[in-house]
Amino acid sequence: MSEKLSEKFNRGALLNVNCPSREVLKRITSRWSVLILLALKKETLRFSELRRTVGGVSERMLSQTLRHMEEDGFVERIAYEVVPPHVEYRLTPLGREVEAQVTGLADWLEENLSRILAQREN
Numbered sequence: 001m002s003e004k005l006s007e008k009f010n011r012g013a014l015l016n017v018n019c020p021s022r023e024v025l026k027r028i029t030s031r032w033s034v035l036i037l038l039a040l041k042k043e044t045l046r047f048s049e050l051r052r053t054v055g056g057v058s059e060r061m062l063s064q065t066l067r068h069m070e071e072d073g074f075v076e077r078i079a080y081e082v083v084p085p086h087v088e089y090r091l092t093p094l095g096r097e098v099e100a101q102v103t104g105l106a107d108w109l110e111e112n113l114s115r116i117l118a119q120r121e122n
Contacts, residue, residue: 027072028098032057032065037091037099038106040075044090074098 013019027033032054039045039053051062066089069075074095080086091099109116 024072027068030065032061033069034102034106036065036069037074037095037102040089040091041099041103044088046086046088050089069095
């Protein structure tokens, strides 16, 4: 019995141009998402703390990336009803799962950076 096209699409055939998982992959593997996941690995951070921790990210890009990560269920935004506004971010259980995967990639990168840089010089 052959698999229906809709079943293949829903399963997430990542190499298919119409696969919905491609958008999630794009979001997760963006430079800022990866760094945010690593920054939130061990603690909940306020927006300003997160911006300082993730060096080089603009306020606009941080806001946009956090919004996408919240939409995808990786980050929880906690807003406190105080003046001035106090907002914190932390990983959700789903965010912790993807953070573990990203940490593996980051560890591999750090361990192999000298090899990669040497290859670039050749």
